[in-house]
Amino acid sequence: MNLRIVNYGAGNIKSIQFAFQRLGYEAKLTSDAEDLLKADKVIFPGVGEASSAMYKLRESGLDELIPQLKQPVLGICLGMQLMCKHTEEGNTKGLGIFQTNVKRFTDQVKVPQMGWNTITQLKSNLFKGIDPGDFMYLVHSYYAEDCNEKIANTHYELDYASALEHENFFGVQFHPEKSGKKGEQILKNFLNI
Incomplete structure (x- = not known):
């Protein structure tokens, strides 16, 4: 399988x-447009700050390329957030793949949310x-x-979309690569989509 990770x-x-x-x-890690277009599956990762990532x-033109991809694409953490319309982090316009916005948790809870939490309301082959x-x-x-594209819910201060799906695009707020056997199962499911 021709599997690519977006390098940005x-x-x-x-x-x-x-x-x-x-x-x-x-x-394989790549920022090459042709390579990404030919891939069977694409992973769009992200750890960091939204405005600098955008x-x-x-700068690389990947902001125009990613929404045009036709194969299954999985956004992880910041990758998923950048696939939304807008994020409050750095007042940043996103890729607009998912029709929802990204907000900051209030100071009523410990920020960042760090550690294990449950996913519920599961609605996808993922x-x-x-x-x-x-x-x-x-x-x-x-x-x-929360939005119509939500395929998993998590509660932390409030209910939010911890996974999203629109056509060939999937996004997860959690890190499947760090979530043990269950996270591995989600990656396996993505490869089978």
Whole structure:
């Protein structure tokens, strides 16, 4: 399988690559448009700050390329947030793939949310073999608002969309690559879509 990870300088790429290696696949890092267009599956990772990450995407033209991809694309953490319309982090316009906005948790809770939390209201083939209430690993201060594209829910201060799906695009707020066997199952499911 021709598996590619979008290289735009934001993300803990090694843990994603190791997770796919454990499943028997090599995920290559690239920012080359042709390479991404030819891939069977694309991973859009992200750890960092939204406005600087978006700047890097615009600088390389990846901001225009990613929404045009026709194969399954999985956004992880900041990657998912950048696929939304807008994020409060740095007052940043996103790629507009998902029709929701990203807000910051209030100071009423510990920010960032760091550690294990449950996913519920599962609505996608991405979650085959995953049970409502299974735990995933999260590290984030911003969340995607509830919307029609929500395929998983998590509660932290409020209910928010911890996973989204629109056509060939999937996004997860949690880190499947750091979520043990259940996270590995989600990556396997993505490869089978």
